[in-house]
Amino acid sequence: MSLGGIALVGSQATLGLAGLAVGGAKVTHQEDQVDDFQRFGYPQWFRVATGIIEILSGIGLLAGLVWHPGLALVGGLLLSGVMVGAIITHVHIGDPLSKTAVPAFLLALTAALLAGQHLVQL
Template identity: 40%
Template sequence: MEIVTYILQGILALLFLMAGFGKVSGSEMHVEGFKKWGYPQWFRIVTGIVELVGAVLLIVGYWSETSAITGALILGITGIGGILTHIKVKDSFKDTAMILILAILAFVVFFLYLK
């Protein structure tokens, strides 16, 4: 089970590093998304930083279990915020699916470490 946890942790770290860098660097997709959802652009940057911190904690978590638990919890809670945002603006399931899957995986990693 430890190998599965490490694989999920790596996938989450990689995907949230990409998403966080995209938000912080101001990629067009993220800028337009935050406009569509009615959030200010500074919130995009804050969200990106939170995602980057969570991803880094997951990476450090390969050596420190506490970091992995903290990173997974931060990303899981961030994922819940993303899901609620998609529900708020009545996005399709297709648009919501990725953050839903990532949030579930983050909580799976969180609970696998707690066992």
């Protein structure tokens, strides 16, 4: 496997685990997540729905490593959508750049992963 292939697999695994971790924190009612969604002005059911989407994205990214690569595409698109929403939320409520940096980094990494996978398939 080439260095680029190793980087793609590592990025996909990292993003998959990140999706599971942050989604898990939301659906298990971690205090910081509950507080953040209250601060954002979102209802708590939206926190749980967001967590489920993040978990599904993580499963898709990880399953794409083992089974069909199309699962990684779906997982990456789901995670990208959540990260766009997170960035918009942080900017809208006036959070400092440090709060926006993590979702922006995850969005950039997901976009790079999806672009890299597309290039490999060509």
